[in-house]
Amino acid sequence: MKAIIIFFIGLLTGSTVMAQHAKFITTGTIEYDKTINMFAIARGLLNKNDVFSNQAFEQYQKNQPQFAKFKDKLTFNKDKTLFTTERPNDVVIFQANPLANQYNTTYVDFSSGMSTILRSVQGQDFLVKDSIRKIKWRIMGNTREIAGYTCREAHGVVQDSIYVVAFYTDKIWVSGGPESFSGLPGMILQVTLPREHVTWAATKVDLVSVPETAITPPQKGKPVNHKQLVETLRAAFSPRGTLGKYQLKIFTL
Numbered sequence: 001m002k003a004i005i006i007f008f009i010g011l012l013t014g015s016t017v018m019a020q021h022a023k024f025i026t027t028g029t030i031e032y033d034k035t036i037n038m039f040a041i042a043r044g045l046l047n048k049n050d051v052f053s054n055q056a057f058e059q060y061q062k063n064q065p066q067f068a069k070f071k072d073k074l075t076f077n078k079d080k081t082l083f084t085t086e087r088p089n090d091v092v093i094f095q096a097n098p099l100a101n102q103y104n105t106t107y108v109d110f111s112s113g114m115s116t117i118l119r120s121v122q123g124q125d126f127l128v129k130d131s132i133r134k135i136k137w138r139i140m141g142n143t144r145e146i147a148g149y150t151c152r153e154a155h156g157v158v159q160d161s162i163y164v165v166a167f168y169t170d171k172i173w174v175s176g177g178p179e180s181f182s183g184l185p186g187m188i189l190q191v192t193l194p195r196e197h198v199t200w201a202a203t204k205v206d207l208v209s210v211p212e213t214a215i216t217p218p219q220k221g222k223p224v225n226h227k228q229l230v231e232t233l234r235a236a237f238s239p240r241g242t243l244g245k246y247q248l249k250i251f252t253l
Contacts, residue, residue, distance in 0.1 A: 025172045026078035030147070030189070031204040032178050034070040034085070037197035042094040045243055053095075060094045068100055072178060072200065075215055076187070079111040081176040082215045095243065096122075098250035099198050106180050107217035108132060115180060118218035121233065121251050127221030128229050135164070135183045143167075146189040147202040154184055159249060165192045172205075179253070196250070226252070 042057055068091045075082045083106040093100045105118040110132070117128040140153040144167050151167035158164060166177070170186035177188025178200040189202035224232065230252050237244035 025207055026076075026174060027210045028076060028172075028205060028207040029210070030074040030076070030187070030202050030206075032072040032074065032200045032202050034072050034178075035199045035201070036068045036070075036097070036099050037066060038064065038068050038094060038097065038100070039066045040197040041097055041099065045095050045246060057094065060092075064092050064094075070100075074176065074178060075210055076172075076174050076176055077210050077212070077215060078174065079109065080215045081108045081110075081174065081182075082106070083108075083178055096247070098247045099196065102250060102253070104179060105218045107215070108176060108180070108182060109217075110175065110182075116217035117180065118221050119229065119251065125221035126229055126232075127218065127223050128226055129223065130226040132182060133158070133180050133226075135181070137166075137184055139184075144190070147205050149189060149205065151189050152186075156183075158253070162193055162249070162253070163195060165194060166190065 039061060042060065046057055047053055068088075070088060070091075071086045073084050075084075083104070085103050085105070087103055091100055101122070103120045107116045109115070113132055115128075115130060115132050119126045119128055135156040135158055137154045137156045140155060142153040144151050144153065146167055146169075149169040149171055151169045154166045154168060156164040156166065164181065166181060166184065166188050167190040168177070168184040168186040168188045172187035174187050175184060176182050177184070178191055181188055181191050181200075189205075190200065192199040230248070233248050233251055237248045240247065
C-alpha cells in the first residue's frame with residue numbers, strides 16, 4: 001500500500017513539474033496565416049460614382065476568391081522576436097490593396113525596448129528603428145483554443161482609431177506577436193483588425209531551441225524612425241485622397 005501511495009505521489013509531482021515547465025516556454029517558432037477579406041476592403045474604397053471601377057469590381061468578385069491567405073513566421077527566444085512575411089505570386093490585388101502589399105520584416109528586442117522594421121512600400125524599402133510600440137490593452141474574460149493553446153482575449157487600439165482583438169497564451173513567456181503587436185502577458189497567437197478585414201492566426205507552434213544567430217535585425221533600407229516614415233508617406237499619399245489615407249494607415253501599421 002505504501003508503495004502505491006509513493007507511486008501516485010510521484011505521478012502527481014511529475015505532472016506538477018511538467019505543468020510548471022510548460023509555463024516557461026521561451027524559445028521556438030510560430031507559423032501564422034494572414035487572411036484578408038479582399039472584397040470587403042475593395043468595396044470600402046470604391047467610388048460609387050465611378051462606373052468603370054464598379055464594373056471592374058464586379059468582374060473581380062466573379063473571378064477571384066474573397067479571401068487571400070499569406071504564410072508568415074515568428075521566431076522567438078526569451079527576449080527577442082523576428083517576424084517575416086512571404087511574397088505569394090498567386091494573389092490578384094484590386095485597387096492596390098496595401099494589406100496584400102505589406103511585406104514587413106519585424107525585429108523586436110525586449111531587453112533594449114527597441115524594434116527594427118524593414119517596411120517595403122511600393123518598391124521602396126525603409127528601415128524603421130524606434131522604440132517598441134506601446135498598445136493599451138484591456139484583457140477580457142473570453143478564451144479560445146488556437147494552435148493547441150488556450151488563449152485569452154484582449155482588446156486594444158493602435159493609431160488612435162484601429163481597433164484590435166487579440167488572443168494570447170501565458171504558456172509562452174514572451175510578450176510578442178505577429179508584425180509589431182506585443183505587450184500582453186504572453187505570446188499573441190491571433191490578431192484581428194475587424195474594421196480592416198484582416199486576421200493573423202497561428203497554425204503551428206514548434207518548441208525548438210533557437211540560436212541567437214537566427215534572430216537578427218534586418219539591415220537594408222532607408223534609415224528612419226516611425227515619425228519620419230509617417231511624414232514621408234503622408235507627403236506621397238496625400239494627393240491620392242481616400243485611397244491615399246488608407247494606404248498611409250496600413251503601411252505605417
